Amino acid sequence: xxxxxxxxxxxxxxxxxxxxxxxxxxxxxxxxxxxxxxxxxxxxxxxxxxxxxxxxxxxxxxxxxxxxxxxxxxxxxxxxxxxxxxxxxxxxxxxxxxxxxxxxxxxxxxxxxxxxxxxxxxxxxxxxxxxxxxxxxxxxxxxxxxxxxxxxxxxxxxxxxxxxxxxxxxxxxxxxxxxxxxxxxxxxxxxxxxxxxxxxxxxxxxxxxxxxxxxxxxxxxxxxxxxxxxxxxxxxxxxxxxxxxxxxxxxxxxxxxxxxxxxxxxxxxxxxxxxxxxxxxxxxxxxxxxxxxxxxxxxxxxxxxxxxxxxxxxxxxxxxxxxxxxxxxxxxxxxxxxxxxxxxxxxxxxxxxxxxxxxxxxxxxxxxxxxxxxxxxxxxxxxxxxxxxxxxxxxxxxxxxxxxxxxxxxxxxxxxxxxxxxxxxxxxxxxxxxxxxxxxxxxxxxxxxxxxxxxxxxxxxxxxxxxxxxxxxxxxxx
Ligand code: GLU
Numbered sequence: 002x003x004x005x006x007x008x009x010x011x012x013x014x015x016x017x018x019x020x021x022x023x024x025x026x027x028x029x030x031x032x033x034x035x036x037x038x039x040x041x042x043x044x045x046x047x048x049x050x051x052x053x054x055x056x057x058x059x060x061x062x063x064x065x066x067x068x069x070x071x072x073x074x075x076x077x078x079x080x081x082x083x084x085x086x087x088x089x090x091x092x093x094x095x096x097x098x099x100x101x102x103x104x105x106x107x108x109x110x111x112x113x114x115x116x117x118x119x120x121x122x123x124x125x126x127x128x129x130x131x132x133x134x135x136x137x138x139x140x141x142x143x144x145x146x147x148x149x150x151x152x153x154x155x156x157x158x159x160x161x162x163x164x165x166x167x168x169x170x171x172x173x174x175x176x177x178x179x180x181x182x183x184x185x186x187x188x189x190x191x192x193x194x195x196x197x198x199x200x201x202x203x204x205x206x207x208x209x210x211x212x213x214x215x216x217x218x219x220x221x222x223x224x225x226x227x228x229x230x231x232x233x234x235x236x237x238x239x240x241x242x243x244x245x246x247x248x249x250x251x252x253x254x255x256x257x258x259x260x261x262x263x264x265x266x267x268x269x270x271x272x273x274x275x276x277x278x279x280x281x282x283x284x285x286x287x288x289x290x291x292x293x294x295x296x297x298x299x300x301x302x303x304x305x306x307x308x309x310x311x312x313x314x315x316x317x318x319x320x321x322x323x324x325x326x327x328x329x330x331x332x333x334x335x336x337x338x339x340x341x342x343x344x345x346x347x348x349x350x351x352x353x354x355x356x357x358x359x360x361x362x363x364x365x366x367x368x369x370x371x372x373x374x375x376x377x378x379x380x381x382x383x384x385x386x387x388x389x390x391x392x393x394x395x396x397x398x399x400x401x402x403x404x405x406x407x408x409x410x411x412x413x414x415x416x417x418x419x420x421x422x423x424x425x426x427x428x429x430x431x432x433x434x435x436x437x438x439x440x441x442x443x444x445x446x447x448x449x450x451x452x453x454x455x456x457x458x459x460x461x462x463x464x465x466x467x468x469x470x471x472x473x474x475x476x477x478x479x
Contacts, residue, residue, distance in 0.1 A: 005037030013055030016257035030298035041073030092190040104227035151184040161219035265362030270319040278308035320360035354450040378445030388437035417454035442472035
């Protein structure tokens with residue numbers, strides 16, 4: 002296998018975190034840019050942290066984001082199984098090989114003993130006690146079935162140096178490294194072991210992952226070396242923050258892909274925005290389709306510093322994606338949010354108007370609220386200096402507007418607009434004066450998804466005239 006192979010290796014512990022989605026995206030982009038393969042591996046070895054539907058959330062997120070994997074638990078491939086819980090025999094075999102070559106050892110220490118090794122700063126450093134057990138002592142413990150883990154035997158001297166394609170050359174003194182647990186007493190591997198075994202056996206050439214793994218990478222390199230395997234190239238990615246000091250968090254509803262879908266962002270827009278979190282396309286362009294991202298992506302554009310998630314920018318991008326949707330598609334997406342409307346309206350016209358004005362689907366309820374709710378608006382809305390409109394003027398011109406609109410047979414936006422335009426001339430008004438008055442009188446809202454004629458066309462003749470008359474009565478009574 003000479004070609005580029007990258008992998009996305011999520012742990013099924015809940016919804017898809019935005020940081021994970023970015024890792025998947027970059028790994029995908031790099032593989033596709035280089036005609037390589039993108040592999041999905043499910044890291045389900047931490048049995049305590051597994052969450053029921055999390056594996057389906059991974060599949061559905063990748064599908065929505067259109068990141069198709071070439072190999073994975075659901076599609077198979079030559080390096081399976083791709084579900085770590087199904088690879089336990091493999092890890093065991095290599096863990097034993099490491100024990101045999103003294104790069105690892107069995108540790109029988111109890112939880113109490115390990116807890117006692119925690120220092121004042123809350124850190125625990127294993128003191129290699131079990132490394133020094135004699136073969137007889139080990140035999141004796143095994144014979145009476147004492148539970149044990151397998152730990153990496155990290156050398157105490159020397160320096161481990163490696164080069165990360167984002168963070169450059171990194172050197173760590175081996176005495177800083179821990180004797181990590183490789184295989185737990187339940188026979189499951191830890192991430193610290195499984196990632197090495199699997200990345201090697203699956204032929205991964207470039208490991209994309211969060212920078213939280215940077216500090217343990219020397220441990221992994223020592224394992225590659227001990228097993229006689231080539232170390233892959235590393236691409237560690239900077240953190241994504243909510244602001245300068247805080248990471249994205251579940252509590253703020255800004256950590257997961259699903260959170261943003263729920264807020265009415267389109268998957269394409271989220272993905273496009275996520276691509277820009279920590280990667281600079283080195284051009285003015287910010288809007289990229291997935292294919293364009295494949296074309297433009299380059300590891301040299303990945304930044305070392307944290308990226309701040311800016312929801313305002315995501316909104317801006319999302320608005321562009323929304324406007325570009327074919328009307329029918331927009332209508333399908335918007336329709337569930339129209340369900341509560343009880344007034345008969347022209348839904349196609351509604352979609353066309355709403356599509357042009359919103360930046361997220363979740364803006365819909367507010368912008369359509371006037372359709373069913375009209376009563377009790379403030380007459381101050383008629384006062385507008387710019388439009389040279391006032392409640393007094395509204396009282397004067399509404400009777401003529403009602404009469405003009407009553408005469409319209411073909412109740413369409415064009416016919417309505419023409420009638421209002423004609424009336425403006427007759428009454429010697431400015432167009433914007435009459436349009437402001439009619440729009441307020443028919444909606445009772447300052448901001449609406451369209452102008453006067455569009456609003457009348459939308460809610461129909463009967464409802465429009467009824468509202469105009471009601472507004473006139475209120476004005477007269479004030
Ligand atoms: N299972 C790890 C996680 O979800 C993957 C890290 C990696 O990509 O190697 O954080």
